[in-house]
Every structure is written in structure tokens, then in C-alpha cells.
Amino acid sequence: MEDPGYDGVRTVxxxxxIPLVPIPYDGEGLDLAALKRSGAKxxxxxxxxxxxxGSVMPVGQRSRLLKWADETDGIVLEDDYNSEFRYQGQPIxxxxxxxxxxxxxxxxxxxxxxxxxxxxxxxxxxxxxxDNFRDRLEAYSQAVSPLLQQAMLLFMxxxxxxxxxxxxxxxxxxxxxxxxxxxxxEMGERAxxxxxxxxLHVLLDVKGxxxxxxxxxxxxxxxxxxxxxxHWMNRESCPRSYVMLxxxxxxxxxxxxxxxxxxxIWFEDGASKPKExx
Amino acid sequence: MEDPGYDGVRTVxxxxxIPLVPIPYDGEGLDLAALKRSGAKxxxxxxxxxxxxGSVMPVGQRSRLLKWADETDGIVLEDDYNSEFRYQGQPIxxxxxxxxxxxxxxxxxxxxxxxxxxxxxxxxxxxxxxDNFRDRLEAYSQAVSPLLQQAMLLFMxxxxxxxxxxxxxxxxxxxxxxxxxxxxxEMGERAxxxxxxxxLHVLLDVKGxxxxxxxxxxxxxxxxxxxxxxHWMNRESCPRSYVMLxxxxxxxxxxxxxxxxxxxIWFEDGASKPKExx
Numbered sequence: 001m002e003d004p005g006y007d008g009v010r011t012v013x014x015x016x017x018i019p020l021v022p023i024p025y026d027g028e029g030l031d032l033a034a035l036k037r038s039g040a041k042x043x044x045x046x047x048x049x050x051x052x053x054g055s056v057m058p059v060g061q062r063s064r065l066l067k068w069a070d071e072t073d074g075i076v077l078e079d080d081y082n083s084e085f086r087y088q089g090q091p092i093x094x095x096x097x098x099x100x101x102x103x104x105x106x107x108x109x110x111x112x113x114x115x116x117x118x119x120x121x122x123x124x125x126x127x128x129x130x131d132n133f134r135d136r137l138e139a140y141s142q143a144v145s146p147l148l149q150q151a152m153l154l155f156m157x158x159x160x161x162x163x164x165x166x167x168x169x170x171x172x173x174x175x176x177x178x179x180x181x182x183x184x185x186e187m188g189e190r191a192x193x194x195x196x197x198x199x200l201h202v203l204l205d206v207k208g209x210x211x212x213x214x215x216x217x218x219x220x221x222x223x224x225x226x227x228x229x230x231h232w233m234n235r236e237s238c239p240r241s242y243v244m245l246x247x248x249x250x251x252x253x254x255x256x257x258x259x260x261x262x263x264x265i266w267f268e269d270g271a272s273k274p275k276e277x278x
Numbered sequence: 279m280e281d282p283g284y285d286g287v288r289t290v291x292x293x294x295x296i297p298l299v300p301i302p303y304d305g306e307g308l309d310l311a312a313l314k315r316s317g318a319k320x321x322x323x324x325x326x327x328x329x330x331x332g333s334v335m336p337v338g339q340r341s342r343l344l345k346w347a348d349e350t351d352g353i354v355l356e357d358d359y360n361s362e363f364r365y366q367g368q369p370i371x372x373x374x375x376x377x378x379x380x381x382x383x384x385x386x387x388x389x390x391x392x393x394x395x396x397x398x399x400x401x402x403x404x405x406x407x408x409d410n411f412r413d414r415l416e417a418y419s420q421a422v423s424p425l426l427q428q429a430m431l432l433f434m435x436x437x438x439x440x441x442x443x444x445x446x447x448x449x450x451x452x453x454x455x456x457x458x459x460x461x462x463x464e465m466g467e468r469a470x471x472x473x474x475x476x477x478l479h480v481l482l483d484v485k486g487x488x489x490x491x492x493x494x495x496x497x498x499x500x501x502x503x504x505x506x507x508x509h510w511m512n513r514e515s516c517p518r519s520y521v522m523l524x525x526x527x528x529x530x531x532x533x534x535x536x537x538x539x540x541x542x543i544w545f546e547d548g549a550s551k552p553k554e555x556x
């Protein structure tokens with residue numbers, strides 16, 4: 001799987017005792033040469049918004065990834081977990097839409113775009129895997145309540161879902177823009193923003209600093225931020241100056257205050273005791 | 279795991295590549311000597327209503343099973359999937375209630391006692407497994423919608439659930455009694471009923487006949503019955519004269535008609551073409 005990559009998926013795969021090979025993902029995208037060398041039969045990727053780096057896989061690389069699948073009889077697991085929220089650049093269709101040879105398992109969820117509390121997600125299988133899926137998993141009872149599936153169907157049929165996504169995309173886009181502008185204005189050269197075109201979080205590279213100190217200082221003034229290191233297969237490979245800022249749940253007009261508070265606690269006070277905002 | 283035993287659980291365990299040893303379950307109950315010889319670290323059992331045989335594990339055997347767990351540092355997975363529906367004999371508390379050494383993983387569900395559509399089940403872990411569970415499964419998002427959990431909580435708090443179980447127990451008890459009496463009256467010596475004290479199905483041993491013929495004849499007159507053979511680890515070990523009758527979903531006053539129809543098609547017509555009831 002791509003490395004760094006979503007640790008929730010990695011845990012599920014390891015618990016199924018599936019041997020995992022890390023395939024580096026960096027500024028250039030997925031390392032296809034490493035994928036070829038790995039001998040992997042399937043690869044897990046998040047092309048719409050690489051998790052946690054936030055980059056978008058370019059079209060050329062998508063074609064080469066599908067070509068790899070054709071040539072090796074491989075499978076691409078495309079986790080399109082939040083493609084609804086893309087704020088900059090041309091929209092790029094999912095890999096599944098380019099999948100002429102039926103090589104892509106497409107995974108989506110309503111947890112980001114609508115309500116996590118529904119526990120609703122979905123999977124589109126290549127035809128070649130359907131019989132295998134039936135043989136091995138037919139006896140599983142589906143975990144998703146049919147009551148909620150039916151409610152979601154009605155919600156979509158009546159157009160409410162599409163409206164909801166349009167509305168929240170604007171909302172998140174505004175929050176994203178405000179966060180990026182405020183970070184740039186307040187922190188300038190001291191913090192680099194990584195992965196800003198989509199999604200509900202950004203990575204911040206606070207140069208020359210350590211995530212442990214950064215998160216503790218932030219916690220001290222009531223802001224929870226995280227190290228993304230658990231998404232690297234070898235945690236030590238995660239740059240120690242990276243921290244993760246989620247902005248899905250914070251009102252736009254509180255973003256300024258939060259960023260200023262971080263600036264003060266990280267770069268000015270040098271102490272973990274918060275000052276009250278006026 | 280107990281053999282025969284619920285094939286849904288067997289599939290999940292095999293898909294996790296957990297090596298499985300069949301432990302015979304027969305008229306005497308679970309073969310504890312075979313369990314000891316197996317070297318198993320954990321055993322899956324359905325003491326309240328052995329699935330699919332329908333027998334209830336006696337108290338003495340429950341004590342010996344817990345003793346096995348203590349002596350071997352083992353774990354007992356107790357699937358108490360429909361203990362709410364017990365119609366004959368003294369109620370026997372679950373293994374978990376006798377579990378002084380904290381060796382039992384207790385599994386329950388609301389799918390039988392209330393609504394399958396909620397997809398609600400639960401697990402009580404021994405304290406010794408809690409840390410392991412957290413380490414390995416903390417990253418899993420729970421599949422059960424918190425909306426439905428909250429609704430169920432209110433439903434239980436206000437006493438509706440307890441009333442519902444009392445009501446349905448009476449209903450199923452009446453259906454069970456009617457089914458058993460009708461089968462005995464109509465089929466007499468030709469069919470033996472297995473596992474009749476609890477649950478929402480019975481096994482029928484239609485002596486000297488084959489399940490394939492029996493289920494096809496039944497299907498021909500609109501009655502779906504099944505071979506329970508998929509619940510034997512080696513399907514060939516299932517007596518070929520066994521068929522499974524579910525009665526959870528059939529109204530009491532239609533049971534007579536259904537049993538008479540089965541009697542006619544199995545023992546009188548000798549043909550697969552159904553006669554219309556007058």
C-alpha cells in the first residue's frame with residue numbers, strides 16, 4: 001500500500017494477515033518503479049486526496065497505474081473517501097472511470113460527505129472478483145442497517161444529498177481558504193502547508209520543530225492537533241516537524257483566533273501556558 | 279469450534295486464517311475429551327441453543343468447560359444468539375454468569391430478539407483481553423450506527439424492549455408447540471424432532487429419506503426448508519435425512535396447513551406436483 005497511507009486500512013489488512021509492502025508516496029506521487037519491483041498483486045491508493053499528504057494523483061500517473069494492473073493481472077483498490085471536497089484545479093475523474101480493463105475496486109463512503117453516524121460506505125467490484133466475493137463473503141451479514149440504506153436512498157432520490165454536498169463543499173472550501181490564508185499570513189516562512197487542494201485537513205510542516213512539543217503546546221491552549229506519523233508504515237520515516245490540522249468541524253470565524261493562538265504559543269511565548277485572547 | 283456449528287462464524291474465522299479444529303457435538307453435548315486433545319486455545323460454543331442441533335448444554339458440562347479454560351489458559355466464545363427464546367425446562371444462566379475466572383467472551387445480538395434491520399450485536403470481553411482488543415482494533419470504526427444505538431437505548435430504558443421480548447417469547451412458544459404437536463400427530467414415527475426446547479427452528483430427521491428429495495418436494499409446494507449440512511465442518515457428516523424448519527416467520531394458524539402439505543408431498547403423493555388445499 002501507499003506509504004504514508006491510511007493506518008485504519010493498514011490495520012484491517014494486517015489483522016487479515018495480508019503481507020504488506022510499503023510503496024513510497026512523495027511529492028512526485030506513487031513510486032511506480034517500487035510497485036513493480038514489489039511483486040504486489042494489489043495496491044491500495046487514495047488518488048483523489050492522498051491520505052495523509054493531501055496531494056492529487058495526476059492523470060498520467062493514473063494511466064500508468066492502470067497499465068501496471070493490466071500487465072501484472074493486478075488489482076487497484078481506489079479509496080475515494082472524500083473526492084466530494086476538491087477546491088482547486090480541474091476535477092479529475094476517479095481511476096474507476098478510466099478503468100477500461102476492469103481492474104479497479106472502487107471504495108466510497110458517506111461518512112465524510114454526509115453523516116459518519118450512518119456508517120454507510122460502498123464498494124464497486126470488478127466483475128472478475130464478484131464470484132470470489134460471493135463464495136467467500138456470502139455468509140456475512142451486511143453490517144449496514146437496511147433502514148438507514150432506505151432512508152439514504154429517499155434522501156438522494158429527492159435531490160437533498162446533491163444539494164447537501166454542494167452546500168458543504170462551499171462551506172469547507174471557505175474554511176480551507178481561510179485556514180490557508182491565515183496560516184500563511186501569521187506564520188509566513190515558519191510553516192509550510194502540504195496538500196491543500198482538497199479534503200478536510202492539511203499537513204503543516206513547522207520547520208525545525210518537533211511534533212511532540214508542537215502538539216503539547218497546542219493542547220495547552222485548547223487546540224487538538226495530531227502527528228500524522230501513525231500513517232507511515234515505519235513511524236520514524238514521518239518528518240518530525242509535521243502536524244495535522246483538521247478544519248471540518250471548526251467555524252470559519254474561529255479559524256483566525258485558533259491560528260493566532262497557535263502562532264503565539266509556538267513562536268512567541270515559548271511556554272505551554274496559554275494567554276487568554278482579548 | 280463445536281461441530282456442527284454456525285457456518286457464518288466458521289467463514290469469518292477461516293477468512294482470518296485462524297486454524298479451526300472441529301470438536302464433536304452430539305446428543306451428549308460437546309466432546310470435552312476431544313477439546314482437550316485438540317490443543318485449542320479458544321472454543322466457540324452456543325450453549326443456550328446449540329446451532330443447529332438445538333440442544334441446551336447441561337450445567338455440569340458448562341462447569342467442566344470453564345474448568346478446561348482455567349486449566350489451559352483458554353478462552354470460551356459463548357454465542358448466546360437467542361437465549362431469549364427458551365420454552366421448556368428450567369432456565370439456565372449463560373456460561374458468562376458462572377465465569378468466576380473471567381474466561382468467557384460473551385456474544386449477543388438484537389437480531390433474533392428484536393430487529394435484524396438494526397444490525398445490532400454486542401460483546402462482553404474478559405478484562406484480560408481488553409488491552410489486546412484496544413491495541414489491535416482501536417483503529418476500526420464501529421459498524422453499528424450510533425443513531426440506532428441511541429434509539430435502542432431509549433427503547434430499553436422505557437421498558438419497551440423487555441415487553442417486546444416477553445410478548446414475542448409467548449408468540450414463538452405457541453408456534454413452537456403447535457409445530458411440534460402437528461409434526462408428531464401428522465408424521466408420527468416417520469419423522470423425529472431434534473432440538474425443541476428453544477430457538478426459532480427445529481431439525482427434523484425424516485428417517486430413511488434424503489434431504490435433496492425432501493427439500494425439492496417441499497419447494498414444489500411452496501415451502502422452503504433447508505439442509506443443515508453446511509453447518510458441519512465436513513458436510514458429509516451431516517445425516518442425509520436431516521432438514522431444518524424455521525418457524526419464526528410463520529403465523530400459528532398456517533402451521534397446520536404447512537405440515538399437512540409436507541406430509542402429503544413427502545409420504546403420500548410421492549410426486550413433486552403440489553395439490554391445492556381446499
